[in-house]
Amino acid sequence: MQDIQVKNDNSSYLITTDIGDLKSFIKTKSKILIICDSNTEYHAKYIKNSLGCDVYFEELLPGEETKSFDTIVYLLEKYSTLLNRSSGVVLIGGGMIGDLGALFSSLMFRGIDFYMVPTTLLSMVDSSIGGKTAVNLKSGKNLAGVFNNPCGVFIDFNFLRTLPWLEVISGYGELLKSALIDSKDFYQEALNFSLKKWYDSQGIDENLSKLIYKAMLLKKRVVEEDQFEGGLRKVLNLGHTMSHAIESYYKYRIPHGVCVLYGLFLEGALGYYLGYVESDFPQEILIKFKELELNEYDGKWSDLEAWLKVDKKNFDESIQFVFMREPGVLFDKKKISTSINLETIFKNEEIFS
Numbered sequence: 131m132q133d134i135q136v137k138n139d140n141s142s143y144l145i146t147t148d149i150g151d152l153k154s155f156i157k158t159k160s161k162i163l164i165i166c167d168s169n170t171e172y173h174a175k176y177i178k179n180s181l182g183c184d185v186y187f188e189e190l191l192p193g194e195e196t197k198s199f200d201t202i203v204y205l206l207e208k209y210s211t212l213l214n215r216s217s218g219v220v221l222i223g224g225g226m227i228g229d230l231g232a233l234f235s236s237l238m239f240r241g242i243d244f245y246m247v248p249t250t251l252l253s254m255v256d257s258s259i260g261g262k263t264a265v266n267l268k269s270g271k272n273l274a275g276v277f278n279n280p281c282g283v284f285i286d287f288n289f290l291r292t293l294p295w296l297e298v299i300s301g302y303g304e305l306l307k308s309a310l311i312d313s314k315d316f317y318q319e320a321l322n323f324s325l326k327k328w329y330d331s332q333g334i335d336e337n338l339s340k341l342i343y344k345a346m347l348l349k350k351r352v353v354e355e356d357q358f359e360g361g362l363r364k365v366l367n368l369g370h371t372m373s374h375a376i377e378s379y380y381k382y383r384i385p386h387g388v389c390v391l392y393g394l395f396l397e398g399a400l401g402y403y404l405g406y407v408e409s410d411f412p413q414e415i416l417i418k419f420k421e422l423e424l425n426e427y428d429g430k431w432s433d434l435e436a437w438l439k440v441d442k443k444n445f446d447e448s449i450q451f452v453f454m455r456e457p458g459v460l461f462d463k464k465k466i467s468t469s470i471n472l473e474t475i476f477k478n479e480e481i482f483s
């Protein structure tokens with residue numbers, strides 16, 4: 131698989147499926163710190179052994195609670211005497227370790243080099259590309275962070291074999307989002323791919339690798355054009371207005387990308403009802419839920435409406451949505467009045483038939 135080069139104004143970095151390259155990238159570094167969580171420790175130890183040099187090894191607790199300023203302060207205090215400005219940090223994990231470790235690396239000595247080794251489907255197709263770092267605040271998720279790019283992203287598809295099924299679906303949610311934004315062909319390929327068959331076979335599937343690669347290319351294109359989310363990059367929020375409301379309502383007990391999958395359907399259905407979406411993709415996603423053994427969203431709309439109104443993308447008395455007219459064709463952002471009654475819309479027979 132061909133390497134991808136992501137280019138921004140002041141920096142450029144490589145995404146490669148040759149994990150062996152990491153060794154040559156870090157060879158000039160004075161000290162190396164590996165950060166992982168207890169679910170990715172197995173893969174992190176494998177990489178540690180393959181590097182063949184002394185490293186500091188930090189294993190954190192998995193989960194969103196770890197993505198906090200408390201953890202950042204703990205890491206800064208501990209490593210301020212062990213690392214120096216020419217050290218490197220290798221982040222081995224999903225989006226949680228990536229977002230947190232990238233922010234830590236950006237703050238340590240005002241910035242040291244870091245390298246991403248994404249281990250979830252979601253982090254391969256989405257969070258490891260684009261330079262967004264973050265921690266959660268009590269008042270909300272991802273509310274503090276900076277933009278800072280890694281020095282390289284190193285992918286090993288083998289790491290996906292140990293992912294739990296729900297995390298696979300979560301990554302698929304972001305992958306399907308990218309496919310919908312990209313083109314009809316990519317969307318059809320992603321929709322037709324049998325995730326369950328791949329998961330049960332526990333193998334490496336060339337078709338899945340190709341889908342991941344295409345999603346990485348889409349993300350590269352978008353973040354190259356709009357590094358700091360001033361315009362185009364907002365298209366990546368497709369499905370995310372609803373998904374953030376669902377995530378908040380369920381207190382983050384449902385993985386992010388699973389909520390995105392719900393969001394893609396719900397926002398698609400809303401757009402269909404309003405006449406902005408002229409395609410059957412919302413219904414097709416609903417059918418896909420069955421194959422994924424995922425229940426339809428069965429919460430109350432009135433509960434979601436309250437969370438939709440506090441979304442950080444909303445500046446006035448309206449809720450912002452991104453709609454696709456059809457796969458690959460953007461309808462653009464639409465503001466929907468917060469007085470809209472979602473209950474009535476989603477009980478509409480035509481949408482759910």
Ligand code: NAD
Pocket residue numbers: 167168169170173192193194197223224225226227229249250251252253256257258259260261262263271272289290291292293294297300385386387
């Ligand atoms: P995650 O990092 O929390 O990983 C999900 C779970 O899978 C965790 O329990 C983790 O320990 C486990 N895990 C990771 N790799 C594994 C493996 N190979 N085998 C077995 N278990 C493994 O979550 P995620 O879904 O990767 O990412 C979600 C996070 O990413 C959220 O914090 C979200 O805010 C953030 N995010 C960031 C961006 C961005 O652009 N920076 C984009 C999307 C999401």
